[in-house]
Amino acid sequence: MTDLYFAYGSNLDSTDWAAWCARQGHDPDCIRPVGPATLPDAELVFDYHSTSRGGGALNLSTRPGQCVDGILFRVSPAGWRALDRKEGAPRAYVRRTRTAILPGGTCVQAATYEVVPDRREGFVAPTPDYLDICLRGRRAHGLGTRMLERAASGAAAEPEVDGIFVYGTLMRGEYRFPALQAAGLRAIAPATARGRLLDLGAFPGLVPDGTGPVRGELAVPADPGRALERLDVIEGAEPRGGGGGLYRRTLLPVASGEGGARLAWTYVLGAAAPAGCARIPAGCWRTHAAHEE
Numbered sequence: 001m002t003d004l005y006f007a008y009g010s011n012l013d014s015t016d017w018a019a020w021c022a023r024q025g026h027d028p029d030c031i032r033p034v035g036p037a038t039l040p041d042a043e044l045v046f047d048y049h050s051t052s053r054g055g056g057a058l059n060l061s062t063r064p065g066q067c068v069d070g071i072l073f074r075v076s077p078a079g080w081r082a083l084d085r086k087e088g089a090p091r092a093y094v095r096r097t098r099t100a101i102l103p104g105g106t107c108v109q110a111a112t113y114e115v116v117p118d119r120r121e122g123f124v125a126p127t128p129d130y131l132d133i134c135l136r137g138r139r140a141h142g143l144g145t146r147m148l149e150r151a152a153s154g155a156a157a158e159p160e161v162d163g164i165f166v167y168g169t170l171m172r173g174e175y176r177f178p179a180l181q182a183a184g185l186r187a188i189a190p191a192t193a194r195g196r197l198l199d200l201g202a203f204p205g206l207v208p209d210g211t212g213p214v215r216g217e218l219a220v221p222a223d224p225g226r227a228l229e230r231l232d233v234i235e236g237a238e239p240r241g242g243g244g245g246l247y248r249r250t251l252l253p254v255a256s257g258e259g260g261a262r263l264a265w266t267y268v269l270g271a272a273a274p275a276g277c278a279r280i281p282a283g284c285w286r287t288h289a290a291h292e293e
Helices: 014-024 077-087 128-140 146-152 177-181 224-235 285-292
Strands: 004-007 031-050 055-075 093-101 107-115 164-166 185-199 204-221 247-254 262-269
Touching (some): 004 031, 031 107, 031 146, 077 093, 177 224, 185 262, 204 247, 204 285
Parallel strands (some): 164 262
Antiparallel strands (some): 004 055, 164 204, 204 262
């Protein structure tokens, strides 16, 4: 079992956590912050009425292509007992293990808490006090509040990441580009990510180790979630960033045009990647493939 916990709501606020621990006789240091991470295919919602909070409590809802940023904590055995009690697990919330994406595109397995399905309702407005706790916790860790504020009003947030970085057979002129084009593209432009590009024969694979430039394109679909669901099937990637196939979907900083780097979805080599593949020195599949021909 993982000893990492992904926090996205009230437990990010150290004051609220310490006060609860003091009342219940737990050591607040039983969980310790590690750093930021992102849950793929998830969205913040208020769809559960918490008696202790007197209103809506935060939850995660599945939404392909959306992502929730949060903080990873290292948790002791006593910490899991404290968290389970605070979250009312397994009656109200249930602890689930999810893939969390780290800055730079690597991933870890982390547990988080989601409301039990039959306890979910429609939108339940949070109290101002509870919302303030969640906002304060996110700001303390340097996390954005836009999705949380939209959720508190009952509205769905715009996609946090709307671009897809492609570097092989999904680029313009390559044989799988029609599958990307079918999603309806609002824009596509040359772009660069950091990593190691490997030659897998008929197609390349990216290793997100941050070493050299990988040249490709940044595509912005009209409906990123729908496009990613289609591409997950094509790439043999598991939903929610799972890594059991040849590829897994992750987030990487991508530079395009004159603007700074922005996060984009991309497919990198997963657990089933073959060993011994040669590196493409220039990091450009298009010129490498043309040379091989």
